[in-house]
Amino acid sequence: VLAEADAQAVNLLQILRAVQARYQHIPEEAIELLAEGLSIPRTQILGVVEFYSFLHMTPQGRYDLLISDSITDRMLGNQFVLDYLAERLAVQVGQVRADGLVSLNRTSCTGMCDQGPAGLVNGLALTSLDIARLEEIVELVNQQTPLSQWPATLFAVADNIHRPGLLLSEPLVAGDALRAAFERGLPETLEELDRSGLRGRGGAGFKTAVKWRFCADEPADTRFVVCNADEGEPGTFKDRVLLNSYAGQVFEGMTLAAALIGAQQGFLYLRGEYLHLHEQLQGVLTERRAAGLLGENILGLGLNFDIEIRLGAGAYICGEESALIESLEGKPGIPRNRPPYPVTSGYLNKPTIVNNVETFLAAAHIAVRGGAWFAAVGTEKSAGTKILSISGDCARPGIYEYPFGTRIRQVLEDCGAVEVLGVQIGGPSGTFISNRELDRALAFEDLATGGSFIVFNCSRDILRIVQNFTHFFAHESCGFCTPCRVGTSLLKKQLDKIVDGHGSAGDIVELENLCQLVKHHSHCGLGQTAANPILSTLERYPDVYEKQLKQISYEPGFDLDGALAIARRMAHRDDAAAHLSQLED
Numbered sequence: 327v328l329a330e331a332d333a334q335a336v337n338l339l340q341i342l343r344a345v346q347a348r349y350q351h352i353p354e355e356a357i358e359l360l361a362e363g364l365s366i367p368r369t370q371i372l373g374v375v376e377f378y379s380f381l382h383m384t385p386q387g388r389y390d391l392l393i394s395d396s397i398t399d400r401m402l403g404n405q406f407v408l409d410y411l412a413e414r415l416a417v418q419v420g421q422v423r424a425d426g427l428v429s430l431n432r433t434s435c436t437g438m439c440d441q442g443p444a445g446l447v448n449g450l451a452l453t454s455l456d457i458a459r460l461e462e463i464v465e466l467v468n469q470q471t472p473l474s475q476w477p478a479t480l481f482a483v484a485d486n487i488h489r490p491g492l493l494l495s496e497p498l499v500a501g502d503a504l505r506a507a508f509e510r511g512l513p514e515t516l517e518e519l520d521r522s523g524l525r526g527r528g529g530a531g532f533k534t535a536v537k538w539r540f541c542a543d544e545p546a547d548t549r550f551v552v553c554n555a556d557e558g559e560p561g562t563f564k565d566r567v568l569l570n571s572y573a574g575q576v577f578e579g580m581t582l583a584a585a586l587i588g589a590q591q592g593f594l595y596l597r598g599e600y601l602h603l604h605e606q607l608q609g610v611l612t613e614r615r616a617a618g619l620l621g622e623n624i625l626g627l628g629l630n631f632d633i634e635i636r637l638g639a640g641a642y643i644c645g646e647e648s649a650l651i652e653s654l655e656g657k658p659g660i661p662r663n664r665p666p667y668p669v670t671s672g673y674l675n676k677p678t679i680v681n682n683v684e685t686f687l688a689a690a691h692i693a694v695r696g697g698a699w700f701a702a703v704g705t706e707k708s709a710g711t712k713i714l715s716i717s718g719d720c721a722r723p724g725i726y727e728y729p730f731g732t733r734i735r736q737v738l739e740d741c742g743a744v745e746v747l748g749v750q751i752g753g754p755s756g757t758f759i760s761n762r763e764l765d766r767a768l769a770f771e772d773l774a775t776g777g778s779f780i781v782f783n784c785s786r787d788i789l790r791i792v793q794n795f796t797h798f799f800a801h802e803s804c805g806f807c808t809p810c811r812v813g814t815s816l817l818k819k820q821l822d823k824i825v826d827g828h829g830s831a832g833d834i835v836e837l838e839n840l841c842q843l844v845k846h847h848s849h850c851g852l853g854q855t856a857a858n859p860i861l862s863t864l865e866r867y868p869d870v871y872e873k874q875l876k877q878i879s880y881e882p883g884f885d886l887d888g889a890l891a892i893a894r895r896m897a898h899r900d901d902a903a904a905h906l907s908q909l910e911d
């Protein structure tokens with residue numbers, strides 16, 4: 327693997343992915359060889375392996391089945407899928423079968439919420455897992471059919487574009503954005519981008535032209551362009567569709583950015599769950615090189631720029647831009663302290679812009695059609711359109727592009743949602759709105775979203791939804807800072823206690839206090855938003871939480887007597903519950 331790879335420490339994650347693909351795990355000998363070959367400490371490699379959920383020190387099955395555990399997959403019956411596969415393949419969830427043929431487990435959202443229940447086999451996407459498909463998979467595994475011979479229908483992923491708008495309805499001609507930018511003049515094109523009002527589409531909404539200007543103005547010999555295709559927010563899958571059907575335009579937006587900021591190298595950081603797109607995207611890059619749209623002296627315009635694809639390995643936190651840069655450098659994706667921001671000190675400490683897939687697509691369109699064309703749509707503070715990934719309880723889940731300012735009620739009508747209980751806007755880190763708020767608008771000034779839009783109808787249990795989101799954050803916390811590492815686990819425990827019917831009024835107060843602590847003291851956006859599902863539902867549905875409470879004044883969430891059992895045994899004490907009698911005294 328080392329001989330085939332570009333053997334540098336920054337490629338460590340990619341090399342480990344290749345080792346894992348070949349051996350179904352990262353053998354101890356590989357770690358020794360990599361430490362020597364890359365001249366990095368063994369512990370550094372171990373740290374990377376342990377950080378990413380798709381890397382393992384112990385062998386996984388030759389067919390490694392992971393079933394997506396997002397809330398929408400649950401609503402579509404992922405537990406049935408797990409039970410069915412476990413029984414038919416004689417393997418327990420979370421285990422490798424004794425003969426090593428197959429392993430089965432859950433994984434966080436795989437970005438197929440419009441066609442779930444979904445999963446992965448050896449990293450490749452499986453969708454719409456009904457009984458017929460499950461039975462087909464069981465047969466193929468039992469017959470030990472190589473994955474390359476599995477029917478293509480099993481790996482089919484639909485785009486499900488139901489409402490194309492400004493960006494999705496009229497594709498650009500390859501090269502037009504670059505020609506337009508050079509004809510207009512690069513400074514003037516940056517002005518045009520400014521006039522368009524384009525804000526980052528990943529959710530945070532920072533003005534794109536301002537970010538690109540900061541980066542261009544930073545004195546440096548090298549700058550980088552990074553496209554963040556690590557959409558891990560449960561319920562988000564629009565980047566998957568953009569990269570499947572609009573990749574050329576996204577790459578053109580990246581090349582445009584390179585021209586405007588003076589970069590020569592770009593990266594597409596593709597989430598590991600979208601492995602199925604990898605080869606196809608490499609093909610698009612090859613075609614663009616052949617057409618003179620990437621590489622040396624692009625279109626004869628004197629621009630040198632190329633793009634490399636790097637794959638993630640199952641870590642939601644890598645969607646945070648500084649964590650993504652760490653991951654690009656082959657390290658665990660732990661968010662950096664900021665400032666400095668990536669625009670001044672990003673990849674390899676060089677000025678770097680990190681933007682979402684949709685942002686690059688929009689920038690390419692703006693270069694051709696002008697800032698006024700884009701700004702004419704949307705609201706004063708939110709120009710243009712937003713591409714939504716709609717899933718959950720609706721007749722037509724999929725991709726919808728709306729002008730900013732569109733009312734939620736309109737979106738629900740279009741996707742065929744009835745008897746709506748509420749909508750999770752912006753994924754678990756966003757806002758849960760109730761059916762009394764459907765006249766609110768999609769906009770940075772009201773309901774901002776990176777694209778996730780999950781509909782829940784009146785048959786759904788709010789607490790179960792919040793529980794799924796809270797477990798997700800506890801699982802995805804990178805563990806770097808205590809308020810998030812410990813806080814998200816405590817939130818999970820405290821919420822479970824209430825949902826399971828063991829909570830008292832004091833537990834709600836304790837839950838709220840914990841939420842504030844995690845929100846205000848965590849290092850990055852993950853921790854700062856991890857309490858949003860609880861806070862937004864506590865505010866809207868206090869009665870739902872109250873109904874779940876036991877009518878007692880206090881029940882400890884921690885079994886002190888149980889925790890002391892080992893210490894008592896070691897001290898030869900036979901006084902279980904001794905602390906309780908002291909309390910009574």
Ligand code: SF4
Pocket residue numbers: 643660661802803804805806807808810811848849850851852853854
């Ligand atoms: Fe990591 Fe959570 Fe701290 Fe962010 S807030 S750095 S995810 S532990």
